[in-house]
Amino acid sequence: MKLTVIGLGLIGGSMAIDLRKSRFATEIIGVDNCPEHAAEALRLGIVDRLTDFETGVKMADMVLLALPVDQIVGLLPTVLDLIDPAATVTDVGSAKREIVAVVAGHPRRGNYVASHPMAGTENSGPSAALAQLFAGKLTILCDQEHSRPQHLALVEKMYQTLGMSTAYMSSDEQDHTTAFVSHLPHVAAFALANAVLAKEDGSIIFDLASGGFQSTVRLAKSSPEMWSPIFHMNKDYVAEAVTAYIHHLKQFRDAIREGEMERVSELIREANKIRPVLNGESTSMTKNEEIVVKLYTKK
């Protein structure tokens, strides 16, 4: 199967590495509007060959759009215009409502499967691509009822090949969920970096590798090219999530400032409930079990 990957960065590159190795794709064609990235991906053996956008789309059995979300919105209608009528198209965008909206009335909407593989690192470019980046992680498939069954099946098979679980929800549910579990942690890390960097006398820069700062701020290394469009496309839900976060920060700050140690301990014990959830241990929170059942049972 000929797979055309458009966008040879961390995500597209990492997917290409595993999809070639597993023989899901027998030929991987790379397209990237940055000549340096394209040449690097070829040199690293991530793609078999490079071509231009139109040629790459036309020759593919499957097209994978691994670009910042604004570029996906810009290109997806043209991709559907150009593909072979039997070809499958998917993307990896982290905010989905605008992407599905731009092809809502397209005669080939059924060829397209909206997906969001939830994995990554704070690095970017083809040299950041990693084998097994996606193994054990989750992909969200959105609005599956608008994709033809064959195209949905092929995309599901691709994510299974990468070792991922799949969850199914509407693009609205995915955008709301992702605002909390992915977009908010990025805003939290960016703002933490800025708060520390802005401290006027600068005396606190001296040791940022200690004291727990490093893990909390790791995501602040992420690029504006990727994240500014994501925040933009999901702005209502991201703003809601940041507002909720500020509310919880104020609870902490006010209890600390007023010297209410027992209240602070209570808030920390509440936060500690994240522990079994993160560790994948069983939890007494029955609502979680229901959610897992709901999400992992294909509609």
Add this chain to the structure above:
Amino acid sequence: MKLTVIGLGLIGGSMAIDLRKSRFATEIIGVDNCPEHAAEALRLGIVDRLTDFETGVKMADMVLLALPVDQIVGLLPTVLDLIDPAATVTDVGSAKREIVAVVAGHPRRGNYVASHPMAGTENSGPSAALAQLFAGKLTILCDQEHSRPQHLALVEKMYQTLGMSTAYMSSDEQDHTTAFVSHLPHVAAFALANAVLAKEDGSIIFDLASGGFQSTVRLAKSSPEMWSPIFHMNKDYVAEAVTAYIHHLKQFRDAIREGEMERVSELIREANKIRPVLNGESTSMTKNEEIVVKLYTKK
């Protein structure tokens, strides 16, 4: 040298492991008011033997208080009352002003060296103790002019043995700095966990291991027994740091909500400046260089 470690948790236990291995201490006596922790530390070989508080303090050449900060404040005056007049006392508390204040007029104040080794994990108890936990990290030594030179030298030697760098500042400077680089990241993680857990429909719990959430929230596993007293003792500076953080979060949220993509990109580029600082690379921020010189040059 006989070292008595009071508090056989992550920090005390990890220090004991390396101080025995290096032969800095020839005998390590353990004191812990939790019988299970004490027995576990003995079983794991972290200490040579266990004893009660008073006996342990009286027999020591050096006493290390590795307890939550409120317990350090409670015990430090009694420790100074009980020690051999030639013995050295130090502690590992993360907030220092109240600790040094409680022994300000003590006749043996010079035997005490206020220190804050900046290392740890989100786990606790003797089973969480790790060799080499402190290597390459920084210890802050506070108000060194109030410690006699011999006691300061021995504590410096202990931290050198652990592979740590040392910085010197007043306890006020240390508390202000630590509020931003350590206490604030903990509040940020706790509040992030609470914001996600509180989302009323619970539909977002399903996959917290993906999407960047895990690293940002890691510190939310930390215990209330340790952190509630730290926040309490440093409440003015922690409240200041959280307020600064909320200000930077609002900048992001408002720019996102208003659709100001270029402004959002600018804020992200600002946050990206944390990258070379975290990676220990050289940076063009000359103010950092001055700070490093200031801090690492012993006063």
